C-alpha cells in the first residue's frame with residue numbers, strides 16, 4: 001500500500017450507537033492498525049433535526065469501553081479539524097459552487113408542494129418520480145430557466161437547493177473491495193440534493209468533501225450506504241479528486257427470520273443491541289447495554305469481529321492484538337451476518353476464564369451487600385473456584401453463596417436422594433474426623449475422610465452427598481473439600497450439626 005492508510009468512522013449523533021455501528025468502527029480500527037494507519041472519528045451532524053443530546057458522548061464512551069479509541073477526532077489530534085461537520089458548515093458552500101461553475105450541479109427552485117405533486121401523480125400512474133435528465137428541463141432550475149430568471153430568483157431570496165447533474169446514458173464502473181466490480185447505468189440515478197435550502201450541505205456533499213480534506217484512503221462502512229456509492233464516485237470525478245477505496249460491510253441480520261437487526265429488536269428479542277446502556281433524553285426510556293449486562297469488552301469485540309469476517313481457520317478466540325494481525329478486508333463476506341446472542345455469551349464465558357480474579361472479585365464484592373464486610377482475598381479465592389461455571393459476574397452469587405452464608409434450607413429432591421436412615425450416624429463420625437484434624441488442609445481433609453470411607457467400605461455417595469447437602473443446601477458446587485477448607489472447621493461442624501438436627 002503506497003498511500004498512508006487513513007480511515008474514518010463517521011456516525012451521525014442521532015441516538016445511541018447501534019451494535020452494527022460498533023462493528024463498523026471495529027473493522028475501521030482493525031484495518032487502520034493492521035496497516036499502521038490512522039483511525040478517525042468524524043461526527044456527521046449536518047441534519048440538525050435529528051440531533052440527539054448526549055449521542056456524541058455516548059459514541060466516544062462506547063469506543064473507549066471497547067478499547068478501540070480513535071487517533072484523530074473531536075478534541076483529539078485535530079490535525080484536519082474540526083471533526084464535527086456542524087463546525088465545518090462554512091466550508092461546504094464553496095464546493096457546491098465549484099460544481100455549479102464546472103457544470104456538474106445546478107440550482108433548483110421547485111417547492112416542496114410541486115415535488116410532492118409530481119411524486120403523487122407518478123405514484124397514481126404506478127411510476128416513480130425521479131428528478132433527473134429526463135424531466136429536469138420541465139422543472140424549475142438553472143438548467144431550465146434563463147440566467148436572468150435564476151439571478152432574479154436568488155436576489156429575491158427564493159429558496160433553492162443545489163442538485164448534482166447526473167449524466168445521461170453513461171455506464172459507471174465502480175469498485176468495492178468486498179463486492180468487486182459494480183456497473184451502474186446513470187439513467188436510473190436521480191439528481192441528488194447536495195446543498196439544502198437551510199444553508200447546510202446534505203450527507204453526500206459533506207461526506208465526500210470531508211473524506212477528501214481529511215485525506216481518507218479507505219471508506220469502510222455499512223452496506224446501507226452502497227446505493228450512495230455511484231453518486232460519491234461521480235462527485236470525486238466531478239471535483240477531479242482521487243477516489244478513496246471503498247468497502248461496504250455486510251448487513252447484520254436478526255437472529256432468526258428475515259431482515260436486518262434493528263434498534264428495536266433488542267427490547268423485543270431480549271438482548272441488548274447497544275454497547276452501553278442508553279437513556280433517551282426525551283422519553284426517559286432506558287435501553288440495555290452489553291457493558292451493564294455484564295459482558296466483557298474483549299468478548300464483545302471478538303464476537304463482533306466474526307460478524308461478517310472470518311480468519312479462514314478454525315480459531316475463534318482472538319484478542320484485539322490477534323485480530324489486528326489476522327484481519328483483512330479480503331476475508332470480509334458479502335452475505336449478511338446473522339446475529340447470535342448465544343454466541344456472545346459463549347465468548348463471555350471464555351473471557352471470564354482469562355480475566356484477572358482480583359478484578360472479578362472486586363466486581364463481585366461491589367455487586368452484593370452481603371460481601372461488603374468480607375475479606376477481598378477470600379472473595380478472590382471463591383471466584384477462582386466457581387468461575388469456570390460462570391458466564392457473568394452476576395452468576396457468582398448463585399454459584400457461591402454457601403461460601404459466605406450457611407444454607408437456610410435443603411433442596412427437597414436432593415434431600416430425598418442424600419438423606420438415609422444411617423446418615424445421622426455417618427455424619428456424626430465425619431464431624432469427629434474433621435474436628436480432630438490438626439493440620440487443616442484440603443489434602444489432609446481429603447485423605448482422612450476418603451481413607452475412612454474406603455477402610456469402612458461405606459460407599460462414597462452415602463458420605464459425600466449428605467456432607468455436600470449440609471454445606472451447600474443442594475447437590476451442587478465445587479469440590480466438597482475445597483468448600484470445607486474455605487469456610488473453616490467451626491463453620492463446617494456447625495453446618496453438619498444443623499443437618500443432623502433436621503433429619
Ligand code: GLU
Nearest residue numbers: 010011012044207221225
Ligand atoms: N453519517 C453516515 C452514518 O451515519 C456515514 C456513512 C459513511 O460512512 O459514509 O453512518
